Amino acid sequence: MSAAQNSPRVVVIGAGIVGAATAYYLTRAGAQVTVIDALTPAAGASGASDGAVSVATKRPGPMMRLAREARSLYGALERDGVLSGLFHRRSTYLFARTAEEVALLESHGADLANEGERVIALTRNDLLARIPGFGAAILAGLEVPDDGHALGYQVVNRLLAQAGVVVRRHCPVRGLSIAQRRVVGVETDDQQIAADVVVVAAGLGSSPLMGIDDVLVPRKGQLIVTDRASTKGAALPGPLMSARYLVAKRAATPGQSGVSLVIDPLRTGQFLIGSSREEGCADRQTDARTVAAILRDALEVYPALARQRVIRTFAGVRTATRDGLPIVGHHPQLAGLVIATGFEGDGICLGPLMGAAAARLACGLEAQIDIDFLTPKRFPTPAMAT
Amino acid sequence: MSGTLYWMGDAVAFRAGETVAAALRRSGIDDFGPALGELRARYFCGIGSCQACLVSLNGDSLIEACLTPAREGMRLSAALPLAEEHGHE
Amino acid sequence: MSEPDVLVVGGGPAGVAAAIELAQLGLTVTLAEQGSRLGGAIHRQYVGQGESPLAIPGRHRRHWQGLALGLANAGERIRVMVEAVFLGVDGDSRFLLDDRRAGKVIGLSPKAVVLAVGAIERIVPRPGWELPGVTTAGGMQLQLKETGEAPTGAILIAGNGPLPLALGAQLAAAGNPPLAILERGEPWRAALRHPAAAVAGLRSPAHVAEAAGYALRLARAGVPYRSGWSVTAIEALRQGLLVSCQHVSGRTMQHRVAHLALHDGLATNSSGLPAPVVDGVAIVRAGDCREVLGADAAISDGLRAARTIARQLCPAAPQRELARDFERELAAARRMQRSIQTLCRAADWPIAPDTVVCRCEGLRRSDLDSLQGASSAREIRLLGRFGMGACQGRSCLASVKAITAEAGASFDITVADPVVQRWPLRPVSVVALAAFSDV
Numbered sequence A: 001m002s003a004a005q006n007s008p009r010v011v012v013i014g015a016g017i018v019g020a021a022t023a024y025y026l027t028r029a030g031a032q033v034t035v036i037d038a039l040t041p042a043a044g045a046s047g048a049s050d051g052a053v054s055v056a057t058k059r060p061g062p063m064m065r066l067a068r069e070a071r072s073l074y075g076a077l078e079r080d081g082v083l084s085g086l087f088h089r090r091s092t093y094l095f096a097r098t099a100e101e102v103a104l105l106e107s108h109g110a111d112l113a114n115e116g117e118r119v120i121a122l123t124r125n126d127l128l129a130r131i132p133g134f135g136a137a138i139l140a141g142l143e144v145p146d147d148g149h150a151l152g153y154q155v156v157n158r159l160l161a162q163a164g165v166v167v168r169r170h171c172p173v174r175g176l177s178i179a180q181r182r183v184v185g186v187e188t189d190d191q192q193i194a195a196d197v198v199v200v201a202a203g204l205g206s207s208p209l210m211g212i213d214d215v216l217v218p219r220k221g222q223l224i225v226t227d228r229a230s231t232k233g234a235a236l237p238g239p240l241m242s243a244r245y246l247v248a249k250r251a252a253t254p255g256q257s258g259v260s261l262v263i264d265p266l267r268t269g270q271f272l273i274g275s276s277r278e279e280g281c282a283d284r285q286t287d288a289r290t291v292a293a294i295l296r297d298a299l300e301v302y303p304a305l306a307r308q309r310v311i312r313t314f315a316g317v318r319t320a321t322r323d324g325l326p327i328v329g330h331h332p333q334l335a336g337l338v339i340a341t342g343f344e345g346d347g348i349c350l351g352p353l354m355g356a357a358a359a360r361l362a363c364g365l366e367a368q369i370d371i372d373f374l375t376p377k378r379f380p381t382p383a384m385a386t
Numbered sequence B: 001m002s003g004t005l006y007w008m009g010d011a012v013a014f015r016a017g018e019t020v021a022a023a024l025r026r027s028g029i030d031d032f033g034p035a036l037g038e039l040r041a042r043y044f045c046g047i048g049s050c051q052a053c054l055v056s057l058n059g060d061s062l063i064e065a066c067l068t069p070a071r072e073g074m075r076l077s078a079a080l081p082l083a084e085e086h087g088h089e
Numbered sequence C: 001m002s003e004p005d006v007l008v009v010g011g012g013p014a015g016v017a018a019a020i021e022l023a024q025l026g027l028t029v030t031l032a033e034q035g036s037r038l039g040g041a042i043h044r045q046y047v048g049q050g051e052s053p054l055a056i057p058g059r060h061r062r063h064w065q066g067l068a069l070g071l072a073n074a075g076e077r078i079r080v081m082v083e084a085v086f087l088g089v090d091g092d093s094r095f096l097l098d099d100r101r102a103g104k105v106i107g108l109s110p111k112a113v114v115l116a117v118g119a120i121e122r123i124v125p126r127p128g129w130e131l132p133g134v135t136t137a138g139g140m141q142l143q144l145k146e147t148g149e150a151p152t153g154a155i156l157i158a159g160n161g162p163l164p165l166a167l168g169a170q171l172a173a174a175g176n177p178p179l180a181i182l183e184r185g186e187p188w189r190a191a192l193r194h195p196a197a198a199v200a201g202l203r204s205p206a207h208v209a210e211a212a213g214y215a216l217r218l219a220r221a222g223v224p225y226r227s228g229w230s231v232t233a234i235e236a237l238r239q240g241l242l243v244s245c246q247h248v249s250g251r252t253m254q255h256r257v258a259h260l261a262l263h264d265g266l267a268t269n270s271s272g273l274p275a276p277v278v279d280g281v282a283i284v285r286a287g288d289c290r291e292v293l294g295a296d297a298a299i300s301d302g303l304r305a306a307r308t309i310a311r312q313l314c315p316a317a318p319q320r321e322l323a324r325d326f327e328r329e330l331a332a333a334r335r336m337q338r339s340i341q342t343l344c345r346a347a348d349w350p351i352a353p354d355t356v357v358c359r360c361e362g363l364r365r366s367d368l369d370s371l372q373g374a375s376s377a378r379e380i381r382l383l384g385r386f387g388m389g390a391c392q393g394r395s396c397l398a399s400v401k402a403i404t405a406e407a408g409a410s411f412d413i414t415v416a417d418p419v420v421q422r423w424p425l426r427p428v429s430v431v432a433l434a435a436f437s438d439v
Helices: A017-028 A062-079 A099-114 A124-130 A152-163 A203-210 A243-250 A288-301 A303-307 A347-362 B020-026 C013-024 C058-077 C137-147 C163-173 C187-193 C195-202 C205-220 C295-313 C326-343 C365-369 C377-384 C397-406 C430-434
Strands: A009-013 A032-036 A092-096 A120-123 A140-144 A173-178 A183-188 A192-194 A197-200 A216-226 A240-242 A258-265 A271-279 A309-321 A327-330 A337-341 B003-007 B010-014 B054-057 B062-064 B075-078 C006-009 C029-033 C078-082 C084-089 C095-099 C104-108 C112-115 C134-136 C155-159 C180-183 C225-227 C229-236 C241-247 C252-257 C259-262 C281-285 C356-358
Touching: A009 A017, A009 A183, A009 A203, A017 A032, A017 A152, A017 A337, A017 A347, A062 A347, A092 A099, A092 A124, A092 A243, A099 A120, A099 A140, A099 A243, A120 A124, A124 A140, A152 A347, A152 C377, A173 A203, A183 A197, A197 A203, A197 A347, A203 A216, A203 A309, A203 A337, A216 A288, A240 A243, A240 A288, A243 A258, A258 A288, A271 A288, A288 A303, A288 A309, A288 C104, A288 C430, A303 C430, A309 C430, A327 A347, A337 A347, B003 B020, B010 B020, B020 C137, C006 C013, C013 C029, C013 C058, C013 C078, C013 C112, C013 C295, C029 C084, C058 C078, C058 C295, C095 C430, C104 C430, C112 C295, C134 C137, C137 C155, C137 C163, C137 C259, C155 C163, C155 C229, C155 C241, C155 C252, C163 C180, C163 C205, C180 C229, C187 C195, C187 C225, C187 C326, C195 C205, C195 C326, C229 C259, C241 C259, C281 C295, C295 C326, C356 C365, C356 C397, C365 C377, C365 C397
Parallel strands: A009 A032, A009 A197, A092 A240, A197 A337, B003 B075, C006 C029, C006 C112, C029 C078, C112 C281, C134 C259, C155 C180, C155 C259, C180 C225
Antiparallel strands: A092 A140, A120 A140, A173 A183, A183 A192, A216 A271, A216 A309, A240 A258, A258 A271, A327 A337, B003 B010, B054 B062, B054 B075, C084 C095, C095 C104, C229 C241, C241 C252
């Protein structure tokens, strides 16, 4: 890369939130950036997710610390004008419906506090004072006041605009050009694009490009959008998240299918209600059985939803990994290849931070944060053709 | 006239079999209340397609006035104000 | 309730004709109609006692009487569900109905489906089209048929094609003739330029007789028919509407009215409807939603759809003799429609920046113009919110297409993702959907 050290040519594969953030930081660092997407910007999980920039639900340990960093970065980008108007502070409300969930909230609250996060334990009455209309089944809650909200597709659009990058749309990458164990470009249907470095941030589409098999798994989530409950901004002070969500998040071995309820008040006054976790499903269909189950759960938690109509359902496909951790780092064998994928449901929260890290790696620098535990080297790599 | 429904608290007569929209318009109610973008809700397409005639029925979820048959004692109101009670920010 | 062999969506002439034919072929049918009565737009039933005061052509009355009789004779084979709104097909290939009488969504798994949901009226946005007091001509006509009463106060009809004539005559019959009927096209001039189209139009005696009947009634009521006139803007007054109109020659005129009926033609209605086959289930479209050919042809098309399905579901059964040549009937109707289109052809005008394009979200043309660089339906939806409102883009679909076409692109904003079955096609109450069950 020496010839191009100051202005490396970088191809970013994937115009989701991680790819867009990578492109943004790369252009700031002076790189010549090309962003390619098989479809259009935010066409994958970034455009089909809730906008939780949330520490409240993260697994205790390094992921929780990363989420705190990531949320701070949103705040900084908001203040600097890069994401002005797109990131909003708001509380997250975790709620418990069983004694076990109450106990889980207690231990999770302690874990959050240990990391330095502000938390407020709420009795049922405290909850009702904040959110009138909480259903009778709710026993207790936990408020995480410093969380935030950003819509993935808006962030992607803004970061790409700020980067001044025009995305090559509908341009699937068929393979990487490799010479002497080094990636030297990408191959699309009609051309070869030379590059000093390639960043793969293509969600499930990353699998064939990174040459590490059986690591990425699709996990579908069905989501529901209602009509407006308010015309003056969000209809609730923050999202209502089931403690059951934590069960899934905290599990050492992810992979259970089921519903983890989130009632997310959008700034349009609508509600976004989700979501299922459907292991191994990569289609984007929604079905009445699952949607009805989510809605029944939601009505139990917040009966005022009975006043709303469902205007849309959609599904997003999260890119999960076998061990539940994202993959960010240099490819174990190929030089000039950086991988940033596998964020499952945390892509919106972690996207800008991980994009910043991937950009530094692509420029031959160390990431400014500890992401060693996310390295792709933790997975066995098949011997690669050189 | 064979029945009475209520629009924003006022009695409106209707004939059995006709839609809510027909009853309201006969009573001179063409403006069904505020809609987004400082527009007004109103009867338009008559076939449920345009969603411009939404009203609130008994405080529950919205209905299309053009599709819904008028029934005795219905309490109808404009679609939006209901929602504003519990807005934040 | 048990699973029907065939689901028929839409209780207008095409749907009812299809249901009757299917029942006669030995199949069980669920006939779902979103309104509270069958009949569709053309045969909307009068709710009063006795005869409707309107001028309903005898041919239409007889057709509906025939269909009503057929329904009665079909007995148990046809289960009619009214106030049942079709929500589309979900990922499990269930055909979803919002059963509003029962307050719940049900899922059907029929062997075949007929979609006969009717045409939609095209309305080109102009400033003020979103105001109360402005309706589609079809919308005004539906209420007129239902109640037998014309709206009170001055009425103006501004449209394109034959529907405004029928509406004007029916308003006159109900005692409140419109101030005028404005026709955007210039049919007389067009007839001179395209004599073949005029002759083709005259080849259908039933339609000629119907038009003559309307013209006579309008003449008697002294209603002027002004061709070459378009409505360019509408303003709300303290009471009523001020409607600005312009002739093709550039002359202008204003009318003060209480009600304005707009109509820029009829269009097929395919927005969001499922593909021809879903998971092995044949889905046949019939009537004006498939091709706008009018009420008579809708019956033929419904019968044709029923035969198509019967051939697939019971291939072994002896085919009923084709007493009628559907293709010939449809071709005749097509000639008639083409002739009308030729005679009434009128150019659309550009949509001004502050004109409301998406009424659901209160968005204007300038909002769409500001989305420069959004080059997919998905981006226009997500970033611009066009197509994201309660009507799910059905109303602004054509306008957005026309506006983006000016810049060399074109989007069907009702399609967020072409490979995904989209549902619900209509908003549905959270409570009803939460109560979802299979039949």
